[in-house]
Amino acid sequence: MAELNLKQIADKLNAEFTGDTRKLVFWYDDKAEFADDIHTLQMTNAKVYHLEPDNQFYTKYFLERLDRTTNYLIYAPFPKPPVRDNHLADTIKYSKEFFADRASLLTVDLGIDEKYKPLIQKYIKFFGAKDRTQRFYDLEIENFTRDTIEIALMSVLCKTRTASFEEVVRVVLTDADLEDNKFLAEFEKYDLLPAFWRLCEDQFGYTDVKPTVEKLVVTMFVTYMERYMDAELPKAWKSFVSYKSGNIIAFLDNLMNSLLYRGRYNELSEYVAVGLNAASALEAVSPEDLLRCDTFAFIDRMIIHWITERLLAEDTGAKLNGMTIPMVCQERSKMHFGETYKEQYQLLEHAYYLILQANYNCPDDFIGIVNQYRESDYLIDTHYRNFYSCFDKLKDSTAFERLRDLIENIYTNEYLAEIIPKWNAAIINDESMTVLPLQRDFYSKYIRNSKERVVVIISDAMRYETGRTLWARLQDDEKCSAKLEAMLSVLPSYTRLGMAALLPHRALEMTDDYRVLVDGASCDDLKQREGVLQRYNPNSRCIQYDDLKAMKRDAIRQLFVGMEVIYIYHNQIDARGDKANTENEVFIACEEAINEIHDLIRQLTDHVSATHYIVTADHGFIYKRDKLQESDKLANSAEKGSFINRRFIVSDKEIQGDGIGSVPLSRILGNHDTKVVSFPISSNVFKVAGGGQNYVHGGSSPQEMIVPVLDIKTEKGHKETRTVQIALISMVQKITNLITTLDFIQNEPISDVLKGTSFKILFISEDNEKISNENIYIADKKDADPQKRMFRLRFNFKNKQYDKSKRYYLVAFDETNDLEVLRHEVMIDIAFANDFGFNV
The missing domain is CATH 3.40.720.10 (Alkaline Phosphatase, subunit A)
Known part of the structure; x- marks a missing residue:
């Protein structure tokens, strides 16, 4: 940080001003790197004199006439003038000059190997601002290499909390436009753009003569698609497939599963799908070959269309990869775009079970009808209710109108037309009142x-x-x-x-x-x-x-x-x-x-x-959703003064006519009433004025x-509660430092039904060896704003040799029951672990 650099300078300068002899030290700061910091310089036996380009003559007069006893550091935030233009040239002859370049100070202060000083000098413009320099220090990088230095510089510009190239790429892709990317403009400003594209090749296998963010995103999504698609990619896409698919898949998985970034993932996915005209390019691919893919939203639309067509054909035995239609609906609902198409999948699942009733059979006796209804037939009404609950939630139901017509036909003409007449044929018997x-x-x-x-x-x-x-x-x-x-x-x-x-x-x-x-x-x-x-x-x-x-x-x-x-x-x-x-x-x-x-x-x-x-x-x-037709309405011959309703008529005499049944009211009420209740023996209604349809x-x-x-x-004191959960935000697949800082989020604010708890969070090996310190975090935040529920934890790893071929995990346990609630796999590649590579 700048303060420590100045302390180093102050220590060197104060050493110059020791002794009883008056001393003058000139410091020409060619690029004015320390102009903002000079006023904070702590001098013990000297004063700082600010030299300006136009006050040299007065300075000579001041130093050699007005004050001939005080030690002075003469600071000039500009290059040393040529001798013929320098009125202080002879004064400098009997004084001393001090040289301090920021690159040298930074390498010493940060403990960077001297061989990387040219790299720091290359990016010295970056360190011209105190806030950027401070954020670079705050990243707390332990092992400096060319990659870690350049990643840290980009991390500062992207304002990430850790020095992670995955986080840098995440910010580039999620926090700015692809075509006019402000972060790439910043990288170019500080000469970091070549480093960014080099690291994109190292990390994600993306390389191009003229690399762009758009092509990087296309490479990622096509590579992801290639991994999960059970058929060959379109030929035009194959050039986009990266040889480092594992890193890309881990990166996109983190992006799509993140509470904060899943929305942006969807936008990027749609951008690539439109750019590649993916829906047309994959039109001929079988839905079976796309079943494992959730790269693009249109894949769900393709599968939904396939299921709809199968149901319209009443092909309830249709399967994809051995999975029935309900199984496919449930499986796709759990995948990334499942939330977007939740209503569609639920609608199709309920439609499936209704179409199974196309050949509905009902018992003839009242006991059989009641028992079958309570055991299974009630589900037909439930599926019908849930079908329309989903249907009515759709913003555009056009694609399901034909399916709706089929469902309505089956429900009305196959189910209700069968069960209600048989019910009414049986209910007229006295024993029906005992079932x-x-x-x-x-x-x-x-x-x-x-x-x-x-x-x-x-x-x-x-x-x-x-x-x-x-x-x-x-x-x-x-x-x-x-x-x-x-x-x-x-x-x-x-x-x-x-x-x-x-x-x-x-x-x-x-x-x-x-x-x-x-x-x-x-x-x-x-x-x-x-x-x-x-x-x-x-x-x-x-x-x-x-x-x-x-x-x-x-x-x-x-x-x-x-x-x-x-x-x-x-x-x-x-x-x-x-x-x-x-x-x-x-x-x-x-x-x-x-x-x-x-x-x-x-x-x-x-x-x-x-x-x-x-x-x-x-x-x-x-x-029933369809409006009643005139053919659904029964004429009634009830006498004047009868109690007439769409579904019943109470009068002194039973109503005669086809499709009408009757029972004495006395049997219903258990008395001697002589009135009669007449009713349609189907789902039809009597003709009456007004009312719903x-x-x-x-x-x-x-x-x-x-x-x-x-x-x-x-039970008394009952309150249904559950425990709050946490999630990892930092997009980390590789650990490269013995000290690593990660960001998490408490998924929801605590409330009367969401209890707070404490978590134990640490890293372990695949053999369950603890390889880091344990962090205890109490999740008790009530803030509705997700940003205020984010928290940062620092992990110190054991100084030992890590095997890059082995698996290591970040794990979290709920301390109230010691149950594991989080597991995230990482690779550990710490270059100088185990005594920095020396056997000492």
């Missing part, structure tokens, strides 16, 4: 005899398949156990009657004007339902989910004090599906409902120590009438 627990018996079966507080969450229109997804989610919660059952809803399967059936009662009835009564009382709103509930259990309460969600913790605790039964009414699915302008969002609402209910269970467990929950629904629904319920089908019952137990 599943009945919704009207819910309170007596699940609530009445409970010996602990029960929180009942009723989610409007949560059908069985959605409840099963919630159940699977709860299975992953380590402090939660859940049992999934099912019950048969009332018919008509609509909210008012379903909500009434879930309340305690002795009598459930529908009046002649179609009001629903529980024990003779109305139960249409929250207050009325709470009144019914409290007649059976005074220590009970009803509340809307939205009201509970808005309450603070203390208010929630107060609400639950002394309560034995709490009914919470949740309305996400039906609220969205029942409106014509939002019915196509019903599947989004299903996912939101699952998340909200899971979060509610965790919140109540934490806030009020509630540990027993029952989650159920008033009814399910049928949803896609989302319906109220009728008789497994989707509408099989409702979930989840019996859930949680």
Whole structure:
């Protein structure tokens, strides 16, 4: 650093000014290298006099007339003038001259071998600024060679934290334009450009008569492609393949896997793909030969297109490298561009399972239908829901429109057209009421005899398949156990009657004007339902989910004090599906409902120590994406005053007509009601005015009438948490110094669900020998800005001989459980390790 250089100068100069005799020392600094530093020079027995080109005569007068006793260092930030122009020539004759060049001082101060002094002199312009010189010192290079010196100079200009050529190249490629690269302009300014291209050849095997960053990038991506492609490259590409593919692959792997640089990798990949017209050049290559490649995004588009075409042909047996379509989708989703095409791959996977149902078979008996639905058929509805959840997230769904038509045809004409008529052919038999627990018996079966507080969450229109997804989610919660059952809803399967059936009662009835009564009382709103509930259990309460969600913790605790039964009414699915302008969002609402209910269970467990929950629904629904056609609508001959809905009609007489079934209301309600419920025996609807075109319920089908019952137990104090992770940022494949500094990042900020922890980080050999010091890092940063979660660690390696053919690893362990969380392979090539190569 400059301060130490000046100290060396000061020591030499102060040695000149010893003794009692007055002395003058002239220092002509030809290139003014020390002009900015001279004022900090510490002189013990002399003063610094600043000589200017135009004050020589006065200086002579001053030194020989005005002050003839003081020792002076006369500093001139310019070359020594010729004798005939130098008024101080005779003064210099009886004085001394001092010579100091920065190259000499730098080599001495840094411990650089004298043979590299010409190299330092070559780049002396670089050391003309204090900040650049200081950053060079801060890199703490231990072993100086031509390469390490030039890499350090470039590292300073690129402002990397370590002297690493991989980091230099990373900065050149990620922090500037390729065609007008500001860092290459800096290299050229300080005569480093030849060194940069020489090192590119040494490290990456890239060489060219007129090298450019663009061609370097092309070389890297083509070389990477060649390694993972199971077919020959296009002939025009072969000249770009480097003989040092290993270094290139390691470099690009680090770039694409980096949290900070993966976006730039994608940009570079697209740049190369466009420049090479790669999509056309590889058009004839089989998707099978590209399956291992994730060099370019268009490869995923090619594979997605291939899968789509196979599915359109209903070729569900198609494979790539022995992998089925779902396996291919899952494997590609884990690769680099998998996040970009996540929705497409998930959509295709769900489409695959739906197309398998093109020859769907349904049992004829009610027990068989129910059992098969609960065991496997529910998945058809789940895949259909997830297909459209993915489809609706696509910015452009044009490429999947034909596939969507196929899915819609299979779901409607192969599946619903088969299962719903058979369901309705069987449900008219009295024994169908004994196959599943009945919704009207819910309170007596699940609530009445409970010996602990029960929180009942009723989610409007949560059908069985959605409840099963919630159940699977709860299975992953380590402090939660859940049992999934099912019950048969009332018919008509609509909210008012379903909500009434879930309340305690002795009598459930529908009046002649179609009001629903529980024990003779109305139960249409929250207050009325709470009144019914409290007649059976005074220590009970009803509340809307939205009201509970808005309450603070203390208010929630107060609400639950002394309560034995709490009914919470949740309305996400039906609220969205029942409106014509939002019915196509019903599947989004299903996912939101699952998340909200899971979060509610965790919140109540934490806030009020509630540990027993029952989650159920008033009814399910049928949803089809295609708008209803006139042929899907059934004419009805209901008498005036009948209760008419798209999916049911309640009247004094059954409705006659093709495609219409009926059951007595008395069988549904368990009373002597003489009214009749009529319903379409398929997924069709009755002709009614208004309403939506896609989302319906109220009728008789497994989707509408099989409702979930989840019996859930949680542990007190439950909070789902995970431990924060760290990642290596520095792009290091080779260790060349006994002292190495690396940069890391804490991947995410800690929060209430993300715990901090401490990590033990060190280097080991392939035999698990520790070869460096152990760094302990406590990951507890809360900053949202990734830059503020970066940290730097210094590693000191054992001074021993390292074998370049062996593997060494940077490893990190979570100290709380001693589990390895990071492993990064490096090569160690320390030239002067083991006593600097001498056997002493």
